[in-house]
Amino acid sequence: MSVPPRKVNAAVLLILATVLITLPILLFLGVFLWLNQNAFTAVDEIVPAELDSVRIELKNLASRTVDRPDHTTNDANTLDRTDPDVTPTYMMRPDFVNVLAPLREATEIELMQWPASAYLGKYEVKYKDGRGGTIMLYWATVTHGAQDSPAEVWMKIGPKRYRACSLKELRTVVEECATRGTKK
Secondary structure, X not given: XXXXXXXXXXXXXXXXXXXXXXXXXXXXXHHHHHHOOOOOOOHHHOOHHHEEEEEEEEOOOOOXXXXXXXXXXXXXXXXXXXXXXXXXXXXXXXXXXXXXXXXXXXXEEOXXXXXXXXXXXXXXXXXXXXXXXXXXXXXXXXXXXXOOOOOEEEEEEOOEEEXXXXXXXXXXXXXXXHOOOEEO
């Protein structure tokens, strides 16, 4: 007599499939989140002497005056006169202090205070020991585009949000330092 084959329990197969699919996903998410954590939560925590590199990228802004509240007259903001992009640039070591200075006085804000804002660019900071972090930059006006209201820089570091400095102040410093930096 032959022995009949054993029936495979569907519940056991479902549990095994769930474990074999869920475990790699959770492992991947854990490693991904661990690798993407910032080495700092505020600009004040960044010590320029401990940095290996600072890479900055800023996007050009729209040419209309209402979109560019840092320019208050039409003749100062024409299609022939717009701020250039700051393509991804590695700053020179002596400029680390200068490019971080406008962001140092940032004040932390609540999520509800965050205005509708446009993407401006980012700072990618790397320490000599391999740690790093990213400062995401945005710009907005408090009075929503009024020509007499200067544009301000708003930033995110991880989950924290900050109101930083005037857009004009940041662009002036970054554009000057970018002329000495290395494009990459």
